Amino acid sequence: MSTHSIHSEQIESETGKLGMWIFLLTELFLFGGLFLVYAVFRAQYSEAFHAGAEELNAFIGTLNTVFLLVSSMTVAMAITAIQKDKKNLAIFLILVTLILAGLFMMNKYFEWSHKFEFKLYPGSEVLKNLPRGELLFFGLYFMMTGLHAIHVLIGMTLLAINIFKIKNGEVSSKHYLHLENTGLYWHLVDLIWIFLFPLLYLIT
Amino acid sequence: MSNSETGTHVSYLEHEGKYKGLLGWLLTTDHKKIGLLYLYCIIVFFFVAAILGILMRVELIAPGQTIMGAQTYNGMFTIHGIIMIFVIVIPALPAIFGNFFLPIMIGAKDVAFPKLNLFSFYLFLIGAIFGVLSQFIGGGAPDTGWTFYVPYSSQSSTNVIYALIAAFILGFSSILTGLNFIVTMHRMRAPGMGWFRMPLFPWSLYATAWIQVLATPIVGITLLMVIAERVLKIGFFDPALGGDPVLFQHLFWIYSHPAVYIMILPGMGIVTEIFPTFSQKPIFGYTAILFSSLAIAFVGYFVWGHHMYTAGISTGSRWFFSFLTFLVAVPSAIKVFNWVSTLYGGSIEMRPPLLYAISFIFLFMIGGFTGLTLGSVATDIQVHDTAFVVAHFHYIIFGGMGFAFFAGMHYWFPKIFGRMYNDKLAYIGWGFLFTGFNVLYFPQFIIGLQGMPRRYFDYLPQFQTGQVISTIGGFILFTGLIIMVGNLVYHAKRGAIAPANPWKGVTLEWQIPSPPSHENFDEIPEINHAPYFFGNTSENK
Amino acid sequence: MKNGDTHISSFTSHAIVLIVLLALTFLSVSVTGYQLGAFSVTIALAIASVKVATVILNFMHVKHESLFIKLMISGVFILYALVIIITFIDYQLR
Numbered sequence: 001m002s003t004h005s006i007h008s009e010q011i012e013s014e015t016g017k018l019g020m021w022i023f024l025l026t027e028l029f030l031f032g033g034l035f036l037v038y039a040v041f042r043a044q045y046s047e048a049f050h051a052g053a054e055e056l057n058a059f060i061g062t063l064n065t066v067f068l069l070v071s072s073m074t075v076a077m078a079i080t081a082i083q084k085d086k087k088n089l090a091i092f093l094i095l096v097t098l099i100l101a102g103l104f105m106m107n108k109y110f111e112w113s114h115k116f117e118f119k120l121y122p123g124s125e126v127l128k129n130l131p132r133g134e135l136l137f138f139g140l141y142f143m144m145t146g147l148h149a150i151h152v153l154i155g156m157t158l159l160a161i162n163i164f165k166i167k168n169g170e171v172s173s174k175h176y177l178h179l180e181n182t183g184l185y186w187h188l189v190d191l192i193w194i195f196l197f198p199l200l201y202l203i204t
Numbered sequence: 205m206s207n208s209e210t211g212t213h214v215s216y217l218e219h220e221g222k223y224k225g226l227l228g229w230l231l232t233t234d235h236k237k238i239g240l241l242y243l244y245c246i247i248v249f250f251f252v253a254a255i256l257g258i259l260m261r262v263e264l265i266a267p268g269q270t271i272m273g274a275q276t277y278n279g280m281f282t283i284h285g286i287i288m289i290f291v292i293v294i295p296a297l298p299a300i301f302g303n304f305f306l307p308i309m310i311g312a313k314d315v316a317f318p319k320l321n322l323f324s325f326y327l328f329l330i331g332a333i334f335g336v337l338s339q340f341i342g343g344g345a346p347d348t349g350w351t352f353y354v355p356y357s358s359q360s361s362t363n364v365i366y367a368l369i370a371a372f373i374l375g376f377s378s379i380l381t382g383l384n385f386i387v388t389m390h391r392m393r394a395p396g397m398g399w400f401r402m403p404l405f406p407w408s409l410y411a412t413a414w415i416q417v418l419a420t421p422i423v424g425i426t427l428l429m430v431i432a433e434r435v436l437k438i439g440f441f442d443p444a445l446g447g448d449p450v451l452f453q454h455l456f457w458i459y460s461h462p463a464v465y466i467m468i469l470p471g472m473g474i475v476t477e478i479f480p481t482f483s484q485k486p487i488f489g490y491t492a493i494l495f496s497s498l499a500i501a502f503v504g505y506f507v508w509g510h511h512m513y514t515a516g517i518s519t520g521s522r523w524f525f526s527f528l529t530f531l532v533a534v535p536s537a538i539k540v541f542n543w544v545s546t547l548y549g550g551s552i553e554m555r556p557p558l559l560y561a562i563s564f565i566f567l568f569m570i571g572g573f574t575g576l577t578l579g580s581v582a583t584d585i586q587v588h589d590t591a592f593v594v595a596h597f598h599y600i601i602f603g604g605m606g607f608a609f610f611a612g613m614h615y616w617f618p619k620i621f622g623r624m625y626n627d628k629l630a631y632i633g634w635g636f637l638f639t640g641f642n643v644l645y646f647p648q649f650i651i652g653l654q655g656m657p658r659r660y661f662d663y664l665p666q667f668q669t670g671q672v673i674s675t676i677g678g679f680i681l682f683t684g685l686i687i688m689v690g691n692l693v694y695h696a697k698r699g700a701i702a703p704a705n706p707w708k709g710v711t712l713e714w715q716i717p718s719p720p721s722h723e724n725f726d727e728i729p730e731i732n733h734a735p736y737f738f739g740n741t742s743e744n745k
Numbered sequence: 746m747k748n749g750d751t752h753i754s755s756f757t758s759h760a761i762v763l764i765v766l767l768a769l770t771f772l773s774v775s776v777t778g779y780q781l782g783a784f785s786v787t788i789a790l791a792i793a794s795v796k797v798a799t800v801i802l803n804f805m806h807v808k809h810e811s812l813f814i815k816l817m818i819s820g821v822f823i824l825y826a827l828v829i830i831i832t833f834i835d836y837q838l839r
Contacts, residue, residue, distance in 0.1 A: 010751075014811075015316050015391045021814055022383045025821045026421045032825050033425035033455055037440060039829060040451055040836055042786075058774065065770050073763040076754065076804040083753045123437030135446040139438040143429065187805045194796045198789035202777045390813070418824065454832055505824070506831055520838035524831070 013177045020181040024188050027151075031192050034144050038199060041136045048133020052141070053203045055120075057111065061201035064107050065193065071100035072190040075159070075183045082166065085173035091166055094159050097186070101156050108149055112142075141200055148192055155189050158182040215622060219722035233318035234722060238325050239304035240620070246296050247689065249332055253287040254685065256280045261644075261678035264671045267663055277661035279345025279362070283338070286350045286367055290374045291332045293601055294463060297470035298381055298416070299328070301612050302409050304620060306385060308713040308720060309403050311394025311729050316387040324380035331373035338366035349659060351460070354441035354452040358433045365434060368427045375420045375427075375459075378466075382416030385409055394712075396731035400494075403711045403735040404487065407494050408473025411501040415462045415469075419505065423459030426452065453515050457508035465504040467601055468568075469497060471608030472539055475561040478615050479543050481709040482558040483550025486736035489542040496535035503532045513581050514588045522581050529579035536572055540565060555707070556630035560611035563638050567603025571596055574649065589659075592652025595645045603641060610637070610688065617692060618706045622719040623699030629691040636684025643677030710737055752809040762803045769796050 042049050078093035119126040122142055127135060162179050165171040171179050216236045223231050232238060260280050263270050272280070303321065307314055315321050339345045346367040348357040357364050389410050393402065429440045430452070439445025441452035480487045487493065509517060509525030543565060552558070574596040577583050587593065618624055648656075651670035656663055663671065705714040716724060773792040777785065802808045807815060 011391070015387055017810075018390060018814070019317060019320075019383060019387045021817065022386055022417055025817070026379050026383070026417055028821065029418060029421035029825070030425045032828075033422045033429075033458075036455065036829060036832060037429070037451060040448070040832065043833070043836060058777070062770065062774055066767065069763060069766045069770065072766075072800060072804050073759050076759045076762075077756055080754055080756060080759065083751070122432075132446045135439055139440060139446075142436075143432055143438055143440075147428075184805055187800055190804075191797050191800055194793050194800070195790075198773055198793050202773065202789055203786060418821065454835070458828060506827065509831075509835065517835045518838035521831075521835035524834055 009175065013180075016177045016181060017184075020184050024184060027188055028191075031144075031147070031195075034140070034147070035195065035199075038140050038144070041133070041140070042199075042203075045133025045136065048131050049137050050203060051131075052134045052137030053201060056141070056201050057114075058201045060107055060111055061197055064104050065197050067100045067104045067107075068190045068193050071097045071104075072187055074100070075186045079176065079180055079183050082171065082173055082176045082179055087166055087172075090179075091163055094163055094166075098156060098159055101152055101159075105149065105152060108145065112145075144196055144200065148189070148196060151189050151192070155182070155186045158185060213717050214721055215717070215719040216722045217622075217719055221722075231322070233314070233322050235303045235307050235315050235318065235321060236620075236720065238321050239300050239302075241325055242295065242299040242303065242328070245329060245332065246292055246300065249287055249291045249336070252336065253284050253292065254682065256284040256287075258678050258682055260284065261675040263661055264663070265675045266671075267665055267668060269662070272661070274661050275344070275347065278347035278659075279339065281659055282346050282349055282367070283335070286335050286338075286346075286371065287332070288601075289350050289463075290371050291328075291335055293467045293605055295328060295374070295378055295381070296609060297474065297605065297612070298378075298385065298409055298412060298466075299325075301405075301474065301616065302381070302385060302470065305616065305713055306388060306406055306409055307392070308716070308724050309406050309711055310389060310392065311397060311712055311725065311731065312388065312392040313723050313725065313728075315384050316391055317384050320380055321384055324377040324384070327373055327377035327380070331370045331377060334366055334370035334373060338363040338370060341366070351456060352427070352430060353456075354430060354433070354447070354449045355443060358430055358442040359444075365431060368431050372424055372427045372431075375424050378416050379420045379424075382413035382420075385413040386417065389413075394729050394731050400491070401731055401733070401735055404476040404490070404493055404497075405470070405473040408469045408476070408497050411497040412466050412469045415466050415501050415505070419459045419462040419466075422455060423463075426455040426459070429455075450512070450515050450517065453512050454508070457511045461508040461511065462501075462505050464600070465500055467605045469500060471564065471605040472497070474608045474612040474615070475543060475564050476539075477709075477711065478557050478561040478611055479546040480736045480738075481615075481707050482555060482561075483547050483552050484708065484738055485546060485550040486734070486738060487542065488545035488548075489538075490734070490736070492538055493542050496538045499535040500532060503528060503535070507532055510579050510584070513584045526579055526581050530576065533572065533576060533579075540569065553707075555614075556625075556627060556634065557611050557615035557707070559631070559634055560607050560614060563634070564604060564607040564611060567599055567607060567641070571599030571601075571603055574599065587652055589657055590652040591648040591656040591658055594658045595648035595652060598645045598648075603645075607637075610634075613692065615707070616713070617696075618702030619713055619718045619720070621696045621699075622702050623695055623697070624702045624706065625691050625695040625699055629687060633684050633688035633691055636680055636687060638684075640677050640679070640681030640684050644674050644681050645677070647671075647673045647677075711735060752806070754803070754806070758803070762799060766796055766799060769799075 074093045074097045078090045078097070081087075081090040081093060115121060120138060121127065122139060127138055130138070159182055162171060162182050165178055216234055219234075221228055221232065221234075229237055229241065232241075259271070260277065263272050263277055303315070342363050344362045346360065346362045346364045348360055348362075348364055348367075352364070352368065352371075357368075389402070389406060429438075432438045433440055433442055433445065433447070437445060439447040441447040441449050443449060476487060476493055507525055507528045509521055510529045513522055513525075543561075574592070578587065578593065578596060614625070614630060647670040651667045652658075654667065656667045656670070702718045704717050706718075707714070712729060713720075715729070769792055773789055776788055776792075779785075801818065807818065
């Protein structure tokens with residue numbers, strides 16, 4: 001009886017994970033469309049893209065990369081913790097992840113408002129008068145980081161839900177598919193940023 | 205399973221779950237009921253779009269303005285296209301027959317994620333309603349055509365945004381259906397059913413599902429970019445904002461060409477089920493059909509550029525896309541060869557499903573050969589954006605996917621509703637449909653070659669003969685639709701009780717009672733032979 | 746996909762992976778300082794790809810997943826690369 005239920009638990013978890021992976025691949029292709037547009041314009045206007053990237057603060061970008069990488073680790077550790085039945089440690093690690101994600105969003109907010117102060121926002125007169133390549137660069141910058149930020153917010157919500165699920169026992173050392181899938185989603189957010197960071201902040 | 209005809213059998217239609225009555229339908233997670241919900245919605249939307257189509261045919265009966273102005277006509281062909289493509293043709297076969305029969309044919313009790321399945325139905329419904337609404341509210345019906353080509357779509361003052369949102373939501377629904385099917389086929393096949401014992405309709409859905417999952421996000425982001433361009437003035441595609449309109453066409457067709465295979469592959473899967481059953485003979489070349497489905501899905505992913513020969517793409521890439529387009533014709537031809545070979549030497553029983561399936565081959569081949577005309581660069585430049593393209597497209601989509609849909613409907617009707625339809629009425633309906641279809645669309649090839657452009661509400665007098673014949677065909681076709689749908693709707697409740705296996709089929713759905721019970725199988729079957737196993741002749745293994 | 750064979754990664758291994766990722770990030774930032782022309786994008790993307798592979802294999806546990814999941818993920822990246830290449834057949838040959 002008990003072996004049977006563990007067996008079906010295993011099957012359910014494999015099924016859920018496969019579904020999540022396929023969903024993540026569709027997310028990758030969603031961003032893939034943007035990266036394709038980026039690649040085409042970058043090949044055509046490489047000088048202007050360089051000039052645009054100079055306007056972005058590479059330090060903030062690097063800092064945000066570090067935040068996301070560390071948060072990826074804490075989520076992965078949270079899964080290890082729940083597998084070892086250390087509930088409080090898992091909750092603590094998820095909270096750390098949430099704080100790091102909050103810091104990331106805060107940085108992003110300051111970065112964007114800094115741009116807005118200089119009237120660099122989609123549709124502004126300043127932006128319209130920039131050379132064509134830089135106009136495209138900033139359009140892509142806002143679209144890509146904006147869409148990424150939405151994903152960060154979704155990921156944060158999912159993580160917060162997991163804290164409650166751990167507390168009321170729905171997520172436990174025997175049944176942690178929900179946390180695993182949230183973790184996978186959070187790593188995806190990280191993956192996309194790993195590509196966004198050099199392409200937007202570092203190109204020379 | 206033969207004892208299931210006893211009194212204890214409760215069909216899924218009468219099964220009562222947590223909720224009763226209408227709520228029991230609206231909140232169901234039973235894959236069969238969800239399939240029927242899709243069916244009913246799709247029939248309603250189909251008639252909306254078909255009426256728009258027939259109104260356009262009436263407008264084209266004479267040169268100049270006949271019953272509507274140019275702007276109304278533009279709105280009509282756009283909404284006709286959006287509803288037909290995104291609400292009907294792309295979802296119909298996977299969502300109706302896939303939902304209903306995929307789990308049964310692989311011996312499962314439901315799909316892998318039943319709640320997600322219901323969720324994607326509601327996404328579908330919301331998207332479809334957005335699509336219809338865009339016709340009626342605010343700034344007027346969108347007039348960009350279903351392809352939303354930039355720069356016009358980012359400048360037109362009509363309801364383009366509603367249509368874009370509709371397509372985006374419908375795409376999301378399609379992704380979730382595809383995801384669900386892939387996981388279902390990976391994880392839920394009955395014991396003993398290895399990959400190569402899976403029937404070919406599920407196989408075609410498998411190939412389709414991968415395209416749904418991997419191509420749809422690209423159009424999703426493209427539509428979002430057009431929305432961002434319109435609302436936030438971020439330049440991607442509109443030259444006025446610094447963008448590149450040809451890039452839009454690339455991104456749009458990266459999805460929308462594979463989408464054509466989303467439309468046709470499940471249709472091919474349905475007729476692949478019908479031919480062995482009605483010739484009482486295993487399918488000829490099981491492996492060849494299976495791999496040709498996968499090959500179509502794979503190669504079909506890389507041929508999008510053949511929609512753009514006249515858009516100013518490079519000569520080198522025109523050569524490349526043309527070559528790949530010819531390549532993708534090979535697996536389609538393999539399938540046709542195998543279907544015909546299946547019939548050869550079989551004990552053929554001509555019933556309505558087989559008749560529709562054979563019409564499918566005929567119409568699909570006309571569509572396919574004219575597709576080669578369009579796939580080669582030189583001839584395409586001549587006929588690009590003419591009625592020739594309209595004819596080709598309808599031969600593939602209506603003649604192919606549409607007739608496969610009708611074939612599937614007549615084939616599985618007894619299983620779905622547990623009743624038989626009237627064969628004679630089915631033949632009459634088929635006669636009207638087949639005649640009407642050819643009378644409607646064949647003249648379009650001719651006037652297209654002569655230079656009649658597509659999407660024009662007016663034309664030069666020399667095209668009138670063709671247009672009048674087409675319009676007559678349109679009415680014949682519409683009559684056929686009413687006869688066919690009337691026959692099916694009437695007999696769904698009042699027809700003679702259907703036996704469990706009226707066609708002597710051998711796949712799993714025919715081994716359970718009609719209509720199936722809530723859980724499909726009392727006991728999960730054990731599979732120990734190939735899928736098309738008609739007794740012990742030497743051809744079976 | 747063997748039953749009951751759930752692999753539990755240790756805290757230390759996660760920490761090591763993070764150190765590798767951070768090192769790669771700083772490598773990527775410092776390489777930007779040199780004027781490498783066209784190579785700078787190639788190098789930046791190469792480093793990013795190594796980082797992505799590290800995350801997928803370790804944090805996302807793909808190392809311990811079934812062969813199918815491994816094939817699926819690598820297949821999708823190849824598919825995407827083909828899409829980019831084919832689009833560039835147009836843009837580079839104009």
